[in-house]
Amino acid sequence: MFLNKIIGLARSPTSVNQLSNLFQRCLISSTSAFQNKLTPAQSLEVSKYDERKDPVKNINEMIKNDEAGRLFAVVHICGKQFKVTAGDIILIEGHWEPSNGDELRLEKVLLCGSQDFTLIGRPILQKDLVNVQATVIEKSLSHTRTHFKFKKRKQYRRINFQRQPTTVLRINSIEIKNLVNQNKNAESLENVFY
Amino acid sequence: MVFLTAVNLIRSRGPDEWWRKRKIFKLAAYFYGRRRNCYSLAIRSVHRALVYATKSRQERKSDLAELWKQRITAGAAQHGIEYWQFMDGLHKNNIEINKKNLADLAAWEPASFESLAKISKDFVEKNRNK
Known part of the structure; x- marks a missing residue:
């Protein structure tokens, strides 16, 4: 009933x-x-996006009124791309400089999306537009991988064991800091170090 | 003077037989039938299993790439555009999201994927007659 x-x-x-x-x-x-933001009630809300308006105005209004809701982003870290949202935990393989407990701002944001709009970078979004905060929570080694080569009847056998350094990263928050299309002299990749 | 201990050391190399076998049996613990308990059978299948594991670490990458391609193709087809046109349109527009994430977007963020498809579609239509 x-x-x-x-x-x-x-x-x-x-x-x-x-x-x-x-x-x-x-x-x-x-x-x-950040957990308070993730209430399931949000998904039931009726969209505020008005399709008749100019998209940039529309998005800027939503950002001003803090109606963007929960965001996701595609970020480029250590040669790999991850689709993340606040509260995610991601595993980065290979040598990476940051140490335990470091608070980072991930600057290479390729795409940032909310329920009603998507910001797409070419190839990355402007530095001051989206703020993705992350914390390094673990530095350790991966499980042991056995590299075994074997040829039958040829007395050929090679065995190696290998472990990679890994970093576990927690995404704390994703926020839109500025309005879209405000900074007219769009920044290129000059200030980004790869 | 006779060095008996040195001679004995050369003869008895490696760990004890029981320990040597135990390493193999540990890896064979989940095998089926006698391959789990008989050493001569166990070592054969352990070698095979390790070779498979080594090779499939490479194969996994190409398998996943294939899966991503399938998902992007399906997502692009929903918006009436082909895979290569979609990818070409994105690259020409300097959008460098990789296939893994494009496949993710196609599966879980249809609205974002639609806007990406629109961008490539615009590009294709503009350059059709060139």
């Missing part, structure tokens, strides 16, 4: 907010800042 009630609520468009309140009440309150 309760389930029927929920479905009834969901069908009537006026009571979407009621339903989202229902979910919000079910949530366990969390202290961390």
